[in-house]
Amino acid sequence: MKIKLFQELPKPTNFPLVLQCMPEQVKKMSSAVASSRTVSQMLACFVVLVLFLCSITSMVSLRSQRRSWWIGSFLLDLESYRDCSLLSAENITNLTLDDANHTSSLSVVADGLTLQAPEVISLKEQLNVTLGDENNACHQGPTTHFPDYFTFCVLVVMVSCAVYQLIFCIIKLLLLVAICVAYLSMVLFTHGSLDGEVFISRYVTVAVLIGFTIAFFIHAQQTEATSRLDFLWKLQAHEEKDEIEHLQAYNRKLIANILPEHVAVHFLCTDRAPDELYHEECESVCILFASIPNFSDFYVELESNNEGVECLRLLNEIIADFDELLEEERFKWIEKIKSTGATYMAAAGLTKSTRDLKNFRHVTAMADYALRIRDQLEYVNEHSFNNFKIRIGINIGPVVAGVIGARKPQYDIWGNAVNVASRMDSTGELDKIQVTQEVYQILHKKGYPLSCRGTIKVKGKGDMVTYFLNGRSHDIIEEDCSSSGTKEAAAENHT
Numbered sequence: 009m010k011i012k013l014f015q016e017l018p019k020p021t022n023f024p025l026v027l028q029c030m031p032e033q034v035k036k037m038s039s040a041v042a043s044s045r046t047v048s049q050m051l052a053c054f055v056v057l058v059l060f061l062c063s064i065t066s067m068v069s070l071r072s073q074r075r076s077w078w079i080g081s082f083l084l085d086l087e088s089y090r091d092c093s094l095l096s097a098e099n100i101t102n103l104t105l106d107d108a109n110h111t112s113s114l115s116v117v118a119d120g121l122t123l124q125a126p127e128v129i130s131l132k133e134q135l136n137v138t139l140g141d142e143n144n145a146c147h148q149g150p151t152t153h154f155p156d157y158f159t160f161c162v163l164v165v166m167v168s169c170a171v172y173q174l175i176f177c178i179i180k181l182l183l184l185v186a187i188c189v190a191y192l193s194m195v196l197f198t199h200g201s202l203d204g205e206v207f208i209s210r211y212v213t214v215a216v217l218i219g220f221t222i223a224f225f226i227h228a229q230q231t232e233a234t235s236r237l238d239f240l241w242k243l244q245a246h247e248e249k250d251e252i253e254h255l256q257a258y259n260r261k262l263i264a265n266i267l268p269e270h271v272a273v274h275f276l277c278t279d280r281a282p283d284e285l286y287h288e289e290c291e292s293v294c295i296l297f298a299s300i301p302n303f304s305d306f307y308v309e310l311e312s313n314n315e316g317v318e319c320l321r322l323l324n325e326i327i328a329d330f331d332e333l334l335e336e337e338r339f340k341w342i343e344k345i346k347s348t349g350a351t352y353m354a355a356a357g358l359t360k361s362t363r364d365l366k367n368f369r370h371v372t373a374m375a376d377y378a379l380r381i382r383d384q385l386e387y388v389n390e391h392s393f394n395n396f397k398i399r400i401g402i403n404i405g406p407v408v409a410g411v412i413g414a415r416k417p418q419y420d421i422w423g424n425a426v427n428v429a430s431r432m433d434s435t436g437e438l439d440k441i442q443v444t445q446e447v448y449q450i451l452h453k454k455g456y457p458l459s460c461r462g463t464i465k466v467k468g469k470g471d472m473v474t475y476f477l478n479g480r481s482h483d484i485i486e487e488d489c490s491s492s493g494t495k496e497a498a499a500e501n502h503t
């Protein structure tokens with residue numbers, strides 16, 4: 009995989025605390041600078057150059073003031089420095105202001121420069137101080153008093169250049185070389201006279217600066233290599249994190265497709281015991297079994313239908329249509345449990361949020377769903393020129409819900425209510441929805457048209473009075489009519 013170096017990593021959403029206290033304009037400016045590596049580098053180079061200029065400005069002034077004789081100015085010039093040096097305690101031991109006034113033939117010889125007594129007196133008068141005194145004008149901070157200061161300043165500037173890790177090492181090298189060349193040319197050519205007793209040897213200065221440049225360049229290379237490695241690791245970590253998140257989302261979706269949402273949440277929870285059996289007791293669950301008994305007649309393995317695959321394709325479409333209907337908001341109470349062959353099983357009221365013990369909306373939703381899938385099969389028959397018949401059974405009661413299996417876990421429900429619901433299907437009639445007395449009592453109150461089938465024999469249960477659900481609730485139809493009427497009226501008003 010080819011990775012672009014210094015590609016920009018996702019920016020942190022939160023500003024550091026210091027930046028948060030800053031005015032909005034400053035925040036914007038700093039984030040604009042930080043977001044562009046080129047701008048940041050240019051800014052860093054600019055800062056280093058400004059520092060360098062600041063450090064050598066005094067040196068330039070020193071040269072421009074050389075001919076002036078302004079004692080007491082901030083920049084004492086070179087000649088005054090030399091004069092002060094000559095008048096230091098080492099050269100004139102017994103000279104005080106009074107002595108000098110009375111000594112007419114005093115002369116001072118040092119470094120080949122001869123000052124006659126009147127000149128010395130004149131100088132001393134101008135200085136108006138006692139020579140050899142630490143606080144005299146000769147000591148008042150002339151830059152030349154400690155000229156190596158410039159070399160140290162330049163070294164500090166070079167250190168500041170090394171501090172900026174974001175500058176490429178090659179740019180750093182160019183910057184360091186430029187600083188060295190500029191400074192050394194000043195020391196060697198324009199300020200050559202500062203050498204000797206004033207500067208440390210020019211050769212030492214050259215050696216020190218070259219040595220520092222090499223050291224800083226090696227340091228810059230190492231820092232850059234570390235930064236690149238750091239960047240690649242960060243990039244790799246980001247990619248791996250994205251991959252893990254993607255995988256987690258995929259797993260979540262997969263589990264949500266296999267298990268009901270609330271059960272999937274339980275299984276994705278990290279602090280659950282791995283061998284723990286998931287089960288829960290649910291009261292008043294409405295169970296539906298819907299089967300297509302004549303599908304087995306339709307299913308034949310022939311060469312013409314690709315050994316039965318085309319039959320399975322049609323069954324798959326029917327089941328998928330049933331699944332799709334559950335996406336509708338009004339069927340949110342219902343959870344598909346499974347489909348076995350041509351039998352579809354669903355339950356409503358498995359969680360608190362999908363159970364309505366007051367208005368039994370989960371039961372009415374199941375009744376509507378049963379009517380809806382019957383219509384859907386009619387529709388499939390019309391379009392596939394088949395004559396599939398559906399048989400539906402509905403019951404209500406307590407169940408135990410749980411997940412069975414470690415490798416291919418399956419959510420299922422068990423209990424007498426489930427067995428009876430299955431019996432309502434198996435003992436039912438084609439194209440009819442058979443319900444138990446408990447379901448009848450709920451649906452009847454809600455305005456659903458039901459007809460009593462009579463007493464039937466149910467295996468294991470004995471005689472049972474059952475009912476057929478014949479259509480939708482009058483209340484719901486009225487509600488639908490009024491809402492569609494309102495919609496039409498609204499549409500009319502709109503036009």
Ligand SMILES: Nc1ncnc2c1ncn2[C@@H]1O[C@H](COP(=O)(O)OP(=O)(O)OP(=O)(O)O)[C@@H](O)[C@H]1O
Nearest residue numbers: 348353420421422423426427428429430431467468
């Ligand atoms: N969770 C379930 N999923 C699918 N079908 C179920 C489930 N629970 C019960 N049934 C079905 O309910 C029907 C009634 O079961 P019951 O235990 O009363 O009698 P059975 O003797 O086991 O059934 P059968 O006589 O059909 O073999 C069975 O056909 C069974 O397949």
